[in-house]
Amino acid sequence: MQKQLEVGDYIAGYFLFERKSSHDFISSIADGRLFDQASRLSSSGQKPVIIIEGDIWRAADLRDVHQNAILGAELAITRMGIGVLYTRSPEQTGYAVCLAARQAGRENRGIRIPHSKGADLRRLQIEFLSSLPGVGIKTAEQLLRRYGSPLRAIQNYRSWPLSDRALAKIRRVLEGSEEGEGETDLSAFF
Numbered sequence: 001m002q003k004q005l006e007v008g009d010y011i012a013g014y015f016l017f018e019r020k021s022s023h024d025f026i027s028s029i030a031d032g033r034l035f036d037q038a039s040r041l042s043s044s045g046q047k048p049v050i051i052i053e054g055d056i057w058r059a060a061d062l063r064d065v066h067q068n069a070i071l072g073a074e075l076a077i078t079r080m081g082i083g084v085l086y087t088r089s090p091e092q093t094g095y096a097v098c099l100a101a102r103q104a105g106r107e108n109r110g111i112r113i114p115h116s117k118g119a120d121l122r123r124l125q126i127e128f129l130s131s132l133p134g135v136g137i138k139t140a141e142q143l144l145r146r147y148g149s150p151l152r153a154i155q156n157y158r159s160w161p162l163s164d165r166a167l168a169k170i171r172r173v174l175e176g177s178e179e180g181e182g183e184t185d186l187s188a189f190f
Contacts, residue, residue: 007040008048010097013104016046019093022054026063029073038077045123049083051093056086125150132173134166 008016018041020028028034041048060070074084087093128150129140143160147153153160157170 007037007044008046011046012097012100014047015100016041016044016048017093017097017100018048018050020050020052022052022056022059023063025050025052025056026059026065026070029069030063030065034073035076038080038082041082042080047083048081049085050077051085051087051096053087053090053093129153133169134162135160135170 007018009019010017018037025034028037038048038050041050056070057067060067078084085096087096122144125144126137126140129135129143130137135143139160139162143153144150147156154174157174158167160167160170162170
């Protein structure tokens with residue numbers, strides 16, 4: 001099932017990609033659209049990346065746009081936390097998006113479609129739980145359904161349907177103890 005994104009063109013793993021041809025990138029600088037789009041990308045909750053397809057310097061020469069306008073725009077969007085990636089063609093852009101999805105899949109993140117704005121809390125809860133060792137998105141969703149909240153899930157982590165090894169790693173993260181060592185006294189922190 002495909003879903004129209006509110007901002008950006010593709011989501012793969014952590015990344016939200018906005019795809020622009022080199023001519024469109026230059027046009028968006030000239031008409032001011034670039035910074036409005038960049039602002040929306042930055043507030044998406046994903047790691048935004050603008051992919052520029054084609055030879056931007058050739059497009060700049062054809063449009064008689066000074067290189068400083070392009071460099072200044074790239075620096076401005078980089079300061080906003082947006083990555084810039086260059087590709088030669090739509091096919092190479094497709095490969096880049098697929099690589100991002102493949103890398104994320106290795107980390108149990110896969111391709112994600114953002115939830116509606118009303119579901120931000122649920123998305124954050126899932127991301128929080130899935131940040132623990134051995135817990136992927138599907139497991140995090142199951143834990144939330146079963147326990148109702150991340151706090152109740154964490155309070156019951158010893159009964160999660162994970163391997164003993166994964167539970168030991170989670171224990172080290174949550175309780176601050178190394179495997180084979182005694183419990184760490186956290187009372188000094190509270």
